[in-house]
Amino acid sequence: MSEESEFDFKEWEQASLKKTFHYSFGYLLVFFMGSQFNSYVFYYYEVEIGLPVALLGLAFVIFAVWNMINDPLVGYLTDRPFKWSMKYGFRAPWMVIGVIPYLICWWLLFAAPEALIKLSDPWPIFWYFVIMSCLFDTFYSIFSTHINAGFTTHFRTDAERRRSSAINTTIPQILALFMGFTVPLIYVYGNRDSMVLAQSIVVLLLVFCVLLLIPGIKETEDIKERFQRGYETTERQSYSKTIKAAFKRKNFVSTLIVFALLTLGDILYKASSVYFMKDVLSLPLYNAVFTGLAWFAGFILFIPFWSNLSKRYGHGKIMKLSCILIAIVYLPQLFIVNLFQAIFFSFCGGFVAGAFWVTLGPVQADVYDESTVETGKHQEAMYEGIRTLFYRMTIIGQAIIFVLIHTMTAYNPNPNAVQTDLAVLGIRIHAGLIPSLCAFIAFIVMYKWYDLTGAKQSMLKPRLKELKL
Helix, strand or coil: CCCCCCCCCCCCCCCCHHHHHHHHHHHHHHHHHHHHHHHHHHHHHHHHCCCCHHHHHHHHHHHHHHHHHHHHHHHHHHCCCCCCHHHHCCCHHHHHHHHHHHHHHHHHHHCCCHHHHHCCCCHHHHHHHHHHHHHHHHHHHHHHHHHHHHHHHHCCCHHHHHHHHHHHHHHHHHHHHHHHCHHHHHCECCEHHHHHHHHHHHHHHHHHHHHHHHHHHCCCHHHHHHHHHHHHHCCCCCHHHHHHHHCCCHHHHHHHHHHHHHHHHHHHHHHCHHHHHHHHCCCCHHHHHHHHHHHHHHHHHCHHHHHHHHHHHCHHHHHHHHHHHHHHHHHHHHCCCCHHHHHHHHHHHHHHHHHHHHHHHHHHHHHHHHHHHHHCCCCHHHHHHHHHHHHHHHHHHHHHHHHHHHHHCCCCCCCCCCCCHHHHHHHHHHHHHHHHHHHHHHHHHHHHHCCCCHHHHHCHHHHHHHCCC
16 A cells, blocks of 8 residues: 555645756766765775775775764754855755865875875875865765755655656666766776776766756755744754754664665675676676676666555565565675676666665655654754764775775785685675675664554655644
8 A cells, every 4th residue: 555645735836857857966976976986996095006905994994984973063064044045045055065076076086196106105195095085075975965855855745756766766877877887998907097087087977967966956935944944943952962862763763774784785795896897707897887787777677666666565665675685686796607697686686776776765755754743843964964974884894894804815906916716705705795684684674663654654744734844
């Protein structure tokens, strides 16, 4: 049975299809760049730059700790009215402020000075990575926090959110597919300049996407008034009280844990992708084009299927199903031995990933709606900051897992090295086994504690209208 309420939404302003299309480019800028970071940064600094894996792990921990401080604080400090808010918007200005600097910092992360790389002392390049990655994340957090938080306020009904979630999933995935081929087609193992060239092209493409995003983030007068009203009728809590209140909400905490576990699994899988192609399958990286196409086919072909299933049974139930399916589909990484198998299981991976991505936006928005009803004001950016903090904590997990496995299996960072059987097994473990365990635990958490379904979920919209929020 659908979770749609019979509540009349006619008085609520509906987002146009054009606006939804333009807004989807924000998700491209968030998720594509996150995928690029997870796929290439650790590998690039370990193998191409030559930073010792222990120091690289330490750098990732510092980076993640900075994220843990930065992300919720950015959300808290910017999630309030300013003098210019009623004129320019509450979220759109922060998106513009964050996006261009983060693209510049991304390019600088790969275009490390040759003089630092050639030094026998690894500490200068270590600190270069720490500074550039932290600057990148600061601006990335400003942008991504308000893109994600804006979903709840721009798209209010379940029907809007399902449609927007399908578009926000489909269009970014189509564009990310072809943009994602840039590195595999240009980068050559052992050639740093080829990676810098590939990332330069990526940045130029993303600048064009920023221009397409602008019409989608413009806030209507109704959105501005609703946001302002919440802060006029309630007192602003201190940072610590706001954080404590957030962690008392069961559905927020359970989805926080689920998203963090699935993110850790996804980061491990993507960060293993170059290692897997180079060291397990012994194939040039351009073969990632074929696995990428297979994943995309499985993903895009079944978006209507998952969207309809979500409408029929509720997005909360379909997200629970997606967790267990994702856990199963990671396991073949333990035994894949050729390109054909990699292509087939990539297709399967795309199929099950669609179930999660179609339901992510609606589930997240329901959790934020519940908070808005309970607190009497919109605090989506602050909650996004907390959620991003947990995402960034997974970077520490990925760094620790890679350092431990690569050290214990004696992984050879030479770009031309042939790895031992033990090192290959280590790659399979951090590419498949550990991500599978993460997804299985996420299923248990979601199944046991998430209860924002049925009547409880359907009552949120009438209450929001009653509160004029």
